[in-house]
Amino acid sequence: MNVPTLAELTAKGESPEILFWVGCAGSFDDRYKRVTKAFVKIMHALEIKFGVLGTEESCTGDPARRAGNEFLFQMQAMSNIQVLNGYGVKKIVTACPHCFNTLKNEYPELGGNYEVIHHATFLQQLINDGKIKLKDGHAFKGKKITFHDSCYLGRANNIYEAPREVLEALDADLVEMKRCRTTGLCCGAGGAQMFKDAEKGKKEINTERTEEALATGATTVAVACPFCMTMMTDGVKSKEKEAEVKVKDLAELIAEANGL
Amino acid sequence: MIQQVVFAIVLLGFSYFIARRIGLISKGIQLGKQTPLTGDSSSRWKNVLLIAFGQKKMFKRFIPAVLHFFIYAGFLIINLEVFEFIIDGLAGTHRFFAPYLGSIYPVLMNVFEFLAVAVLLSCVFFLIRRNVLKVPRFWSAEMTRWPRLDANTILVVEIVLMFAILTMNATDQLLQSRDAHYTATGSLFFSSFLMPVFENLEIGSLILVERFAWWFHIVGILGFALYVTYSKHLHIFMAFPNTYYARLEPKGQIHNMPVVTQEVKSMLGLAEASTTPPTEPGRFGAKDVNDLSRVNLMAAFSCTECGRCTSECPANLTGKKLSPRKIMMDTRDRVEEVIKNGGKLDDGKSLLGDYITKEEINACTSCNACVEACPVMINPLDIIIELRRYVAMEESGSPASWNSMFQNIETNFAPWKFASSDRFNWAKDQA
Known part of the structure; x- marks a missing residue:
């Protein structure tokens, strides 16, 4: 896969319009790497010029801040801002709502001002502009899909419609869970929960949410966040439904529907 | 006197x-x-108007919202009558505003009575929701004896206060028919249903009941106002x-700690010439x-x-x-x-x-x-x-596990234990 880094592009005297912020999950998590690649394929197919930071990228600090370690968060933020400002980055697209939220809302106060877009919105814009055209007879046409709202996209940043518009473009049968949009139930991994075991309780949060998703009868659970991806995939597995129900990211759905 | x-x-x-x-x-x-305070004050006032005054967020749950709205409107509007109570109480007058408002006065009184009844019924319904239907959120762990008692006290007091208003108006109407000294209010719809209860009382007892209800209501309101300051009802x-x-910021934004920013900047050698003397970080x-x-x-x-x-x-x-x-x-x-x-x-x-x-x-x-x-x-x-x-x-x-996560971020720049030099390996993988 040919993905240019900002370092290479700068050496060639180019500066791409868009930085694709891959994020830690998108870089290291085997499942989410597939989302990263799906997104890159879409960008390549549309001949959108973009670059990544490659090994110069580093955690935004989101989990550190939410776990209370403000020092570590700000260390991360400031060094990232140095890199981003050094390359003169103006526009960032990311497939992680946590990175999105941090870059968009929390970096400006520390000197990092960029136009930050989550890939759900980015894909929606490409669809609206007629740049992404879906082929007829793809696998998701008329199939039941339910969308699981990521807290950091939804409540945190009021993005509810963009991911749904992407799914509607697939001409799928979009079914909503009982708790959706502003009342969407968390997958259980936000606020740095991804990085520790849950406290004692009577149920895992992702089990609760998976039951709700399965109750819709959807064969695809669409997500737009790496943590939701992990939690929902684990949930479906624990219910032994992984053969019938797939958990997929928006970018994967669009890429697959286009045979990319 | x-x-x-x-x-x-x-x-x-x-x-x-x-x-x-x-x-x-x-x-x-x-x-x-x-x-x-950040953000513009017009957005703040908009929140006050829409969310506090207009109860916008209450309406996500419709039935309690409507009932709550009755109590809320009752509280705001019936308190106009309390203003008259206070003037009457201090000046020794009776229905001070009646002569000034003329034919509007009975209309207002009827509106107040409608609200009083609406409040009363809403409170009864809320008591049922809490204690009979046992809506789960009123019974979770932190709802120990005092919070539950507090909620029920408020509802019961409101019912009793509304009942006092209606009793007062009922006896007052009877007195109007027997003694020209009492300001005519015309027929008041809701309290007239209570009139048969007091009809057979002689005038002395009637005056006593009317006065008792008046005092009970105003002292009740004042007592309630004091109680509210100790209660969840604040x-x-x-x-x-x-x-x-x-x-006003997006909900996902966690507020910054400028004290930390200062320290981190100096650690990274980014500190601008300090304009303010270093403050005790607390x-x-x-x-x-x-x-x-x-x-x-x-x-x-x-x-x-x-x-x-x-x-x-x-x-x-x-x-x-x-x-x-x-x-x-x-x-x-x-x-x-x-x-x-x-x-x-x-x-x-x-x-x-x-x-x-x-x-x-x-x-x-x-x-x-x-x-x-x-x-x-x-x-x-x-x-x-x-x-x-x-x-x-x-x-x-x-x-x-969070401490290990912190350590991973510090050393590998990712919350997981992966070498930062491997961060870009995904691009090398076969598609």
């Missing part, structure tokens, strides 16, 4: 105690840190400032109520313990100890305790530890469901993050 003097004394007495409580509560809130006032001061995060912001503490006094936050909290729903409502109740209880101590915080207790445990704050997914659910824009997450900051930065007492 004697009635007027007694009334003046009663009014002064209650005013004194209410003013004293207001003073104490405001001192309590001022234990918190002053934080700068939201009837605090909802307004609370929606004004509620943050405590990082919050251990006790004085480490929280005044907005946080005000929010605690605005909470009416409705539990919409807790009923939406993913941690609470799955049986964890965390309850956002409890975070707010504990914060208020601790402030009240400090007020009782005369403002002293060194009583060997603190918000974190004695009221809120680490187990609770660690369970939060920062999903903002509680913030979204709150009808008066309280933000329990803000307090949870401050407590976590204290635990992480002052105590290094975060859960072990």
Whole structure:
């Protein structure tokens, strides 16, 4: 896969319009790497010029801040801002709502001002502009899909419609869970929960949410966040439904529907 | 004359105690840190108008919203009548506004009576919801005896007060027909149903009942106003400032700590020539109520313990100890305790530890469901993050897996244990 880094592009005297912020999950998590690649394929197919930071990228600090370690968060933020400002980055697209939220809302106060877009919105814009055209007879046409709202996209940043518009473009049968949009139930991994075991309780949060998703009868659970991806995939597995129900990211759905 | 003097004394007495409580509560809130207000005031006023005054967020749950709206409208409008009560009480007049308002007066009285009945029925329905239907959010763990009693007391007092108004109007109408001294109000629809109860009383008893109901209502209202300052019911006032001061930033944004920014900048050699002398950093995060912001503490006094936050909290729903409502109740209880101590915080207790445990704050997914659910824009997450900051930065007492996560970020620049040099390997993989 040919993905240019900002370092290479700068050496060639180019500066791409868009930085694709891959994020830690998108870089290291085997499942989410597939989302990263799906997104890159879409960008390549549309001949959108973009670059990544490659090994110069580093955690935004989101989990550190939410776990209370403000020092570590700000260390991360400031060094990232140095890199981003050094390359003169103006526009960032990311497939992680946590990175999105941090870059968009929390970096400006520390000197990092960029136009930050989550890939759900980015894909929606490409669809609206007629740049992404879906082929007829793809696998998701008329199939039941339910969308699981990521807290950091939804409540945190009021993005509810963009991911749904992407799914509607697939001409799928979009079914909503009982708790959706502003009342969407968390997958259980936000606020740095991804990085520790849950406290004692009577149920895992992702089990609760998976039951709700399965109750819709959807064969695809669409997500737009790496943590939701992990939690929902684990949930479906624990219910032994992984053969019938797939958990997929928006970018994967669009890429697959286009045979990319 | 004697009635007027007694009334003046009663009014002064209650005013004194209410003013004293207001003073104490405001001192309590001022234990918190002053934080700068960001954003424009027009958005803040819009929140006050839409969310506090217009009850926009209540209408997410329609039936309780309508009933609550009756009580709310009743409270606002019937209190206009209390104004007349006070004038009558001090001046020794009877229905002071009647001559000035002429034919509008009976219309107004009928509107008040309609609201009184609506309030009464709503309160009855709310009592049933709480105690018979047992709506779960009114019975969760933090709803111990006092919060449950508090809620029921408020509802019962409101029913009794509304009943007093209707009794007063019923006997008053009977008196009007027997004694020209009583200002004619015309027929009042709802209270006329009560007239048969008192019809056979002689005039002396009728006057007694009418006076008793009048006194009962006004003293009841004054007593209630004082009680409210000790109760969860304080939201009837605090909802307004609370929606004004509620943050306007996107919910996902956690507020910055400028003290840390300063230190981090100097560590990275980015420090600009310091214009301000280094200030004593104080405590990082919050251990006790004085480490929280005044907005946080005000929010605690605005909470009416409705539990919409807790009923939406993913941690609470799955049986964890965390309850956002409890975070707010504990914060208020601790402030009240400090007020009782005369403002002293060194009583060997603190918000974190004695009221809120680490187990609770660690369970939060920062999903903002509680913030979204709150009808008066309280933000329990803000307090949870401050407590976590204290635990992480002052105590290094975060859960072990979080400490490893911190270490991973420090050394590998990712929360997982992967070498940062491998970060770009995904592009090398076969598609």
